[in-house]
Amino acid sequence: xxxxxxxxxxxxxxxxxxxxxxxxxxxxxxxxxxxxxxxxxxxxxxxxxxxxxxxxxxxxxxxxxxxxxxxxxxxxxxxxxxxxxxxxxxxxxxxxxxxxxxxxxxxxxxxxxxxxxxxxxxxxxxxxxxxxxxxxxxxxxxxxxxxxxxxxxxxxxxxxxxxxxxxxxxxxxxxxxxxxxxxxxxxxxxxxxxxxxxxxxxxxxxxxxxxxxxxxxxxxxxxxxxxxxxxxxxxxxxxxxxxxxxxxxxxxxxxxxxxxxxxxxxxxxxxxxxxxxxxxxxxxxxxxxxxxxxxxxxxxxxxxxxxxxxxxxxxxxxxxxxxxxxxxxxxxxxxxxxxxxxxxxxxxxxxxxxxxxxxxxxxxxxxxxxxxxxxxxxxxxxxxxxxxxxxxxxxxxxxxxxxxxxxxxxxxxxxxxxxxxxxxxxxxxxxxxxxxxxxxxxxxxxxxxxxxxxxxxxxxxxxxxxxxxxxxxxxxxxxxxxxxxxxxxxxxxxxxxxxxxxxxxxxxxxxxxxxxxxxxxxxxxxx
Numbered sequence: 152x153x154x155x156x157x158x159x160x161x162x163x164x165x166x167x168x169x170x171x172x173x174x175x176x177x178x179x180x181x182x183x184x185x186x187x188x189x190x191x192x193x194x195x196x197x198x199x200x201x202x203x204x205x206x207x208x209x210x211x212x213x214x215x216x217x218x219x220x221x222x223x224x225x226x227x228x229x230x231x232x233x234x235x236x237x238x239x240x241x242x243x244x245x246x247x248x249x250x251x252x253x254x255x256x257x258x259x260x261x262x263x264x265x266x267x268x269x270x271x272x273x274x275x276x277x278x279x280x281x282x283x284x285x286x287x288x289x290x291x292x293x294x295x296x297x298x299x300x301x302x303x304x305x306x307x308x309x310x311x312x313x314x315x316x317x318x319x320x321x322x323x324x325x326x327x328x329x330x331x332x333x334x335x336x337x338x339x340x341x342x343x344x345x346x347x348x349x350x351x352x353x354x355x356x357x358x359x360x361x362x363x364x365x366x367x368x369x370x371x372x373x374x375x376x377x378x379x380x381x382x383x384x385x386x387x388x389x390x391x392x393x394x395x396x397x398x399x400x401x402x403x404x405x406x407x408x409x410x411x412x413x414x415x416x417x418x419x420x421x422x423x424x425x426x427x428x429x430x431x432x433x434x435x436x437x438x439x440x441x442x443x444x445x446x447x448x449x450x451x452x453x454x455x456x457x458x459x460x461x462x463x464x465x466x467x468x469x470x471x472x473x474x475x476x477x478x479x480x481x482x483x484x485x486x487x488x489x490x491x492x493x494x495x496x497x498x499x500x501x502x503x504x505x506x507x508x509x510x511x512x513x514x515x516x517x518x519x520x521x522x523x524x525x526x527x528x529x530x531x532x533x534x535x536x537x538x539x540x541x542x543x544x545x546x547x548x549x550x551x552x553x554x555x556x557x558x559x560x561x562x563x564x565x566x567x568x569x570x571x572x573x574x575x576x577x578x579x580x581x582x583x584x585x586x587x588x589x590x591x592x593x594x595x596x597x598x599x600x601x602x603x604x605x606x607x608x609x610x611x612x613x614x615x616x617x618x619x620x621x622x623x624x625x626x627x628x629x630x631x632x633x634x635x636x637x638x639x640x641x642x643x644x645x646x647x648x649x650x651x652x653x654x655x656x657x658x659x660x661x662x663x664x665x666x667x668x669x670x671x672x673x674x675x676x677x678x
Contacts, residue, residue: 172226173257175218177211180265182636183591198590202268209243209266210296216322217241217298218262219356226251226260230356234262236453236467241321242638243269243293245464268637269293273661277558282309282565288661292638299323311375313337328352336372343372343389354673357404364675365396377554377567379620388420397677399445407447411477413678415439441488441513445477445676454498458584459526459534460666462593462642463635468503469671470496477676488513488678496671501528505668513678516551518544526667532584536667539577543608555603555623559665562601563625563648563656569605571620576603578665580629588635595631597664600624601648624651631664 183199217237220230231249238247246265251258269292276285286306294301300319306312315335322329334346349366370391376384392415399409417437451471459466475492495506504525511518524538544551555561555576556568580599587594602624627648634641642663648656 170226170251170258172220172222172224172251172260174254174259175215175222176259176261177214178261178263179208179211179214180263181208182206182266182268195590206266206268207293207296209264209293209298213293213296213298214238214244214262214264216327220260224356226258232453233356238262238264239465239467241293241298243267243298245636267293268634271638271641271661273641273643275558275658275660275662277565277658277660278656284308284565297323309381311338324350326352327355331366343370343374345370351675354401360401361398362401362407362409362673362675363396363398364677365394367392367394377570379567379569381556381565381567388418390418392416393439395677397675399447399673399675401673405449407449407673408445409676410442410444410479411676411678412443413439413441439514441479441678443477443479443488443490443676443678445475445490445674447473447475447673449473449671449673451671456529458529458582460664460668462584462595462631462633468496468498468668470498471671472496473671473674475674475676477678490676490678492674494669494671496668501530502526503668507669516545518542518551524665524667529584532586534582534584535579536582536665537577537579538665538667539575541573541575543573545572553605555605558644558646558658558660558662560601561603561623561625562599562627562629562646562658563650563654564623568623569603569620571605571607573608574603574605577601582664591634591636592632593635595633597629597631598627599629599648600626622651625649625656 181203183202185196185199185203218234219237220226220234231251234249235247238244243266244264245267248263250261252261271288271290273288273290274285275287276283284307286304288302288304290300290302292300298321300317300321302317303315305314313335314337315333317331317333319331320329324330329351330348332348336344345368347366347368349364351364352362354362370389372389373386374389375386378384393413394415395411395413397409397411399407401407415438417439419435449471451469453467453469455465456468457463457465459468473492473494475490477490478488480487490511491509493508497504502525504523507520507522509520520540520542522538522540526534526536528534542553544553552570552572553574554567554570555574556564557566560576560578561568578599578601580597583596583598585594585596602622604620604622606620625648627646629644629646632643642661644658644660644662646658646660648658650656
């Protein structure tokens with residue numbers, strides 16, 4: 152008798168845990184809460200009403216594209232949590248809640264999402280080394296409510312102007328295939344022209360066993376080179392064409408097995424000054440045909456936090472690891488290729504850390520990288536965040552070098568402050584999140600210190616060899632303004648920095664804070 156009761160309770164529990172979906176309803180809440188609190192002695196909610204009137208809501212069909220389940224599927228608590236993570240990760244939805252409600256017509260999945268303001272105009276300017284540079288970017292990551300990302304940018308540097316266009320359509324094509332088209336150009340005779348496209352298919356749910364990506368790109372024009380202190384070096388011509396395809400089969404969520412192919416023709420009009428002293432002729436043309444086989448192991452979990460890399464947003468932070476190995480030679484005439492990749496994301500007490508390492512070789516070109524990022528638990532409305540990054544390459548093409556400098560690396564220096572085949576830099580900052588918020592614009596800030604250096608090796612070994620140049624560094628303050636109701640990247644930053652050499656520099660820029668965590672996903676083995 153007791154055994155029968157246990158079986159009945161188990162069956163009942165399983166029905167509660169996983170139930171089939173008979174219908175799906177979508178509710179899209181506006182960007183701004185018109186009935187919420189307002190500041191000051193007057194009612195300013197009319198501003199929110201205007202904002203909601205100007206905003207085009209996410210279409211229910213768009214929300215359904217990002218759901219990993221359909222009518223007839225079994226909806227478990229794990230799948231509900233994964234679905235909410237997928238929706239929050241779109242960059243046009245801030246919050247998502249899914250409930251399975253029993254109705255007279257069956258089980259209804261009620262999906263409620265809150266929209267984000269997705270149109271942004273991001274002007275930036277920098278005054279460093281007595282040189283004024285500026286750039287502007289316009290983007291909508293949810294054009295007309297279809298989840299389509301359209302962006303254009305223009306940049307004015309001391310030496311030349313450049314611009315770019317992008318169209319990204321996630322999961323919009325049949326079979327939940329995503330497509331991206333991009334183009335960039337620069338002033339005549341200075342700077343390369345790049346255009347390309349790709350199609351990709353990611354895993355929709357655990358029943359989906361195939362992921363794939365394929366595309367092509369063209370690069371042409373003049374490619375400028377740079378030496379230390381943002382000094383222009385000799386330019387050379389580029390004429391490249393490449394096509395690639397890769398796919399991976401996932402027999403279980405933790406294991407991926409796949410293959411990829413990459414074919415290209417590379418041309419370089421290289422002056423003799425670029426050639427190696429031991430070479431008799433500089434490289435001008437090269438054909439690459441690279442085929443590879445790859446395997447990956449993935450273990451992943453999540454926890455949620457707020458005010459990490461975004462302002463006022465719920466962020467899904469991954470924990471676990473990814474190990475990936477690729478290699479192959481292919482049939483006669485194919486070029487050797489090898490790659491090893493590892494990512495570990497852990498949380499120990501109040502500290503979360505990301506450890507990353509990567510090694511890659513194609514023909515004679517070897518590259519390696521390692522990085523560590525971290526953030527601490529929030530205390531007194533602030534977090535300590537940091538990163539340290541190393542990268543190295545054995546150069547056989549002139550563009551194979553790294554740089555330190557600029558707003559993304561050393562905030563007190565211009566881009567190309569130092570260049571070389573080895574680079575090492577780090578950033579440490581205390582991010583401050585204040586309760587001051589006006590019309591969803593929240594005030595924050597940071598106290599930071601940056602350091603970095605780049606150098607050339609004494610030999611071709613992929614280790615930290617050679618004599619590093621003097622380490623550059625700066626420290627300073629940064630005010631940050633961001634809307635808690637807009638896309639993640641819309642952060643306006645006003646920074647003042649003092650270099651270790653005693654120079655004061657100022658910059659007004661728009662963009663993200665440096666990221667302290669990254670996604671854990673099976674990679675596609677494309678050389």
